[in-house]
Amino acid sequence: MSQTKYIFVTGGVTSSLGKGIIAASLAKLLQAQNYRVTIQKFDPYINVDPGTLNPYEHGECYVTDDGAETDLDLGHYERFLNVKTSQANNVTTGRVYQNVIEKERRGEFLGKTVQVVPHITNEIKERMLLLGQSGDFDIIITEIGGTVGDIESLPYIEAVRQLIWDLGDENAMVIHLTLVPFLSAAGELKTKPTQHSVKTLMESGVKANVLVCRTEHHISDDIKRKLALFCNVKPEAVIQSIDAETIYDVPLLMKEEGLDQVVLNTLNLDPNKTHDLEEWEAFLKKYKNPKHTIEIGLVGKYVELQDSYKSILEAINHAGAVNETKVNVHSIHSEHLQTQEVKEKLKGLDGILVAPGFGERGIEGKIDAIRYARENKIPFFGICLGMQMAVIEHARNVMGLADANSTEMNTACAHPVIGLMEDQKEVTHKGGTMRLGAWKCDLLPNSIVAEVYGDKTIEERHRHRFELNNEYKKALEDSGLKATGVNPDTGLVEIVENNDHPWFVGVQYHPEYKSTVLNPHPLFVAFISAALQNKKEK
Ligand code: GLN
Numbered sequence: 001m002s003q004t005k006y007i008f009v010t011g012g013v014t015s016s017l018g019k020g021i022i023a024a025s026l027a028k029l030l031q032a033q034n035y036r037v038t039i040q041k042f043d044p045y046i047n048v049d050p051g052t053l054n055p056y057e058h059g060e061c062y063v064t065d066d067g068a069e070t071d072l073d074l075g076h077y078e079r080f081l082n083v084k085t086s087q088a089n090n091v092t093t094g095r096v097y098q099n100v101i102e103k104e105r106r107g108e109f110l111g112k113t114v115q116v117v118p119h120i121t122n123e124i125k126e127r128m129l130l131l132g133q134s135g136d137f138d139i140i141i142t143e144i145g146g147t148v149g150d151i152e153s154l155p156y157i158e159a160v161r162q163l164i165w166d167l168g169d170e171n172a173m174v175i176h177l178t179l180v181p182f183l184s185a186a187g188e189l190k191t192k193p194t195q196h197s198v199k200t201l202m203e204s205g206v207k208a209n210v211l212v213c214r215t216e217h218h219i220s221d222d223i224k225r226k227l228a229l230f231c232n233v234k235p236e237a238v239i240q241s242i243d244a245e246t247i248y249d250v251p252l253l254m255k256e257e258g259l260d261q262v263v264l265n266t267l268n269l270d271p272n273k274t275h276d277l278e279e280w281e282a283f284l285k286k287y288k289n290p291k292h293t294i295e296i297g298l299v300g301k302y303v304e305l306q307d308s309y310k311s312i313l314e315a316i317n318h319a320g321a322v323n324e325t326k327v328n329v330h331s332i333h334s335e336h337l338q339t340q341e342v343k344e345k346l347k348g349l350d351g352i353l354v355a356p357g358f359g360e361r362g363i364e365g366k367i368d369a370i371r372y373a374r375e376n377k378i379p380f381f382g383i384c385l386g387m388q389m390a391v392i393e394h395a396r397n398v399m400g401l402a403d404a405n406s407t408e409m410n411t412a413c414a415h416p417v418i419g420l421m422e423d424q425k426e427v428t429h430k431g432g433t434m435r436l437g438a439w440k441c442d443l444l445p446n447s448i449v450a451e452v453y454g455d456k457t458i459e460e461r462h463r464h465r466f467e468l469n470n471e472y473k474k475a476l477e478d479s480g481l482k483a484t485g486v487n488p489d490t491g492l493v494e495i496v497e498n499n500d501h502p503w504f505v506g507v508q509y510h511p512e513y514k515s516t517v518l519n520p521h522p523l524f525v526a527f528i529s530a531a532l533q534n535k536k537e538k
Contacts, residue, residue, distance in 0.1 A: 004132035005267045006172040007141045008160045010208075012148045012197025013179040017214045018250075020073030022177055022241065023143045024080035025251040029260035031081055032275045035138045038131055039077040040089045041070075042124070043145040044152035048094040052431050059307025063461045063513055064089070067437025073143060075311050075513065079318075080251070082518045091127045093152060099123055116155055124159035125166075139267075148176070149200045157204045164206070170268045176201060176208035177241075180215045180223070189217055191227050198231040209266050210237040212259065218242065237262050246317075248284055248517065251277070283321055283517050290326035294531050297346055299369045299386075300355030301362035303331035309355055311512035312383070316353075318520035319528040327528060337365030342372050350538075351379040351531030354386030356463075356510065360409045367393045379503040379530035381523070384464055387506030388418045391468055391496060394481045408466050417476070419469040421492070427465075435462050439487055439509070441494040447484035448505055449495050452526040457488070460509035467508065468493040503530035 009023045020041070027037045047053060050061050051069030062075040070090035077085055100123050104114050132140045144160070146153045164172045178194040198208050211233055213219060219227075224238040231238075239257045244250050254260065255275070264271035296316065302308035313329060320327040332345060334354075346352065352373040354366050366386065370393040373380035382390040388406055395404030395417045406418035427433045438459045443450040450456070468476075470491060473483055485495030485507070498504035505523070515521035 003171055004137060005139045005269065006128070006132065006163065006167060007139065007263060007267075008163075008172070008174045009141060009143045009177060010148050010157070010160075010174060010201065010206075011144070011146070011177045012200070013193045015147050017177050017179055018241075018247075019143050019145075019177050020071075020076045021247050021250050022175070022212055022254070023073070023141050024076045025254045026175070026259055026263065027077065027139075027141055028080045028251040028277075028280070029255055029275070030139055030263070031083075032277045032280075033260070033264075033271075034276075035269075036136060037081065037139045037141065038083065038085070038089065038137050039073075039081070039141040039143060040085075040091070040128070040131055041073050041143045041145060042128070042156055043071055043090070043092045044150065044156060045092055045145075046094045046097070047092055048098055048431055049090070049092060051434070055302045055308035056305055059305065060310045061463070062311065063436060063463050063510060065438040065459075065461060069432065069436065069463070071145070072307060072310050075314070076247075078513075079314055079516045082516045088127075088131055091124075093155075096120060096123050096127065096155075117158060120155050121159045121162060124156060125163055128159060128163060148197055154204065157201070157206055161205045170266075173209040173263070173266045174201075174206055175210045175212055175263070177212045177214065180213045180219060180227075182215070182217050189215065189219060189223055191223060191230065194227060195230045208233060210239060210259070210262055212239045212241050212254075214241050216243055234262075237266075246284075246287065248280075248287065248317075251280065252284075279518055283318075286324055287317065287321040290320065290324050292323070292325040292532055292535075293328065294325055294350040294528070294535050295328050295330060295348060296528075296531060297330050297332050297349040297352045297369070298355060299332045299334050299337070299352065299366055301334045301357055301365075302355075303333050311510070311515070312353070312355065315512040315515035315521050315524040316528065318515050318517060319524035322520050322525045323528045323532055325528060325532055332365075332369065334362035334365035334369070337362075337368060339364075339368050342368045346372050346378075349378060350535040351381065351527060353381045353383070353527070354389060356384035356386060358385070358408075363389060363409060367396070371397055374498060374501060374504060377502055377534075379527060379534055380498075380501070380505070381527045382506035383512065384508060384510060387496060387508050388466060388468070390498075390504075390506040391417050391472075391476065391481065394476060394479070394498070395472065398481070399475060399479050406466055415472070417469050417472045418466050420465060421467045424465045434465050437461055439494075440489070441485045441509070442488045443495070444482070444484040444486075447482070447495075448497050448503065448526070449484050449523070452522045454522075458485075460494070460507070460511055461513045462509045464508065468496070502534070503527065 059072045068087035219240040228235040366389040395401045401415040403414035405413035483493040494508045496506045
């Protein structure tokens with residue numbers, strides 16, 4: 001296929017309708033018909049990337065192999081498509097303006113007034129076409145963050161309008177995701193908000209080709225016809241997106257509604273190829289028909305917002321399916337975990353996962369939870385800050401170094417068992433300066449991780465500034481906490497394991513980012529399996 005096709009996904013009426021899931025589901029259906037598809041996300045905020053955002057703002061920050069700190073929707077894209085994303089798949093307004101201003105400073109627009117139209121919109125258009133120019137993809141799906149009608153979305157909508165004009169109707173189209181609310185007092189689904197949001201899009205000269213309507217109730221044919229007539233789309237282009245039991249049902253629901261068929265027709269692509277969704281369906285079958293149930297504690301300080309730990313929760317779902325186990329995840333707020341109530345709050349758990357994080361808030365609760373897991377031989381999985389806290393717990397309670405800490409929390413502590421990485425010491429800027437992306441790690445033979453990965457060297461994604469202080473490595477190992485994974489080039493400790501425990505693993509990296517439906521992460525699979533084993537032995 002020579003001409004790359006472009007699909008733009010916009011959102012109307014409200015935010016949080018799940019544009020990312022719809023985009024990923026459509027991509028999955030097109031991929032199942034042998035099209036090479038990728039998804040990119042354009043976010044209208046001014047941050048250059050979401051790396052400096054608190055998870056309460058937009059949920060977790062996802063990290064790609066090439067070290068981009070991105071919107072969490074890229075995680076959905078990778079989990080659904082099993083294809084890696086990169087720096088190029090996420091662009092923010094901040095990044096767009098940064099590039100344009102740098103060009104202006106270099107003199108590239110010499111003599112001209114630099115304006116939103118055409119300079120910002122041209123920059124957006126260039127970025128929208130970038131992945132398509134690689135020749136690696138037949139179809140590029142572009143998700144526009146935010147809601148149509150927002151001031152900050154306008155340059156993106158204008159860029160979409162121009163691109164459709166440039167590329168032609170057969171090569172570019174718009175899917176508009178809206179909400180069809182149900183008014184219980186009237187006992188009716190209401191179409192007006194959708195009509196208005198389609199009209200708002202039209203005011204910017206953009207016509208929606210397909211409407212995907214989020215709804216809590218079935219949308220009748222009559223309402224679909226009404227939506228089609230008043231929103232100026234074909235009746236078959238009104239797609240119902242009803243609340244699903246799991247996000248992994250959405251591709252199949254979209255297939256039933258014929259979303260992929262309408263899209264292929266609109267783009268003049270051959271719609272008659274067969275679907276290859278066998279593995280996906282096999283996953284769903286296992287996921288929905290578990291034979292066992294376990295209870296896992298997720299200890300973190302952002303637990304109020306589910307999206308903060310999105311990739312971890314999804315990796316647990318993938319691993320649960322592999323183990324044919326329903327995993328009930330209990331969110332435990334580390335800040336509210338007082339030492340005296342640890343037993344009360346953690347008893348009955350089959351496994352404990354301590355989450356990544358930054359800063360001092362809630363760390364003592366994490367350390368107490370790890371102590372409980374270690375002493376009671378409950379499978380423990382520590383990720384990033386969770387691993388660092390496991391090192392501190394061991395130093396304090398096994399080695400007797402009461403004042404052990406991370407210099408992130410206390411620069412003056414007597415035993416800085418976790419310290420700032422050497423190359424971070426000169427860093428002053430916060431944005432994009434952590435140790436990011438995929439790094440190599442050699443695994444110690446005969447360790448848990450060597451068995452789990454079935455490999456000698458692995459590559460995992462990182463996002464941190466602090467590390468295990470190698471001055472304490474020997475003492476930690478002599479007292480039972482082994483470094484079982486080390487970066488071959490720098491000697492940084494990436495994995496620790498406690499030998500005196502059935503399953504106690506802490507990793508400096510983020511394995512959750514690489515878990516997908518078709519490739520569940522082996523460490524999560526092993527952790528869930530250890531927790532299941534623990535339950536059986538109880
Ligand atoms: N705050 C710790 C560090 O920067 C851990 C980071 C994380 O958990 N992602 O090293």
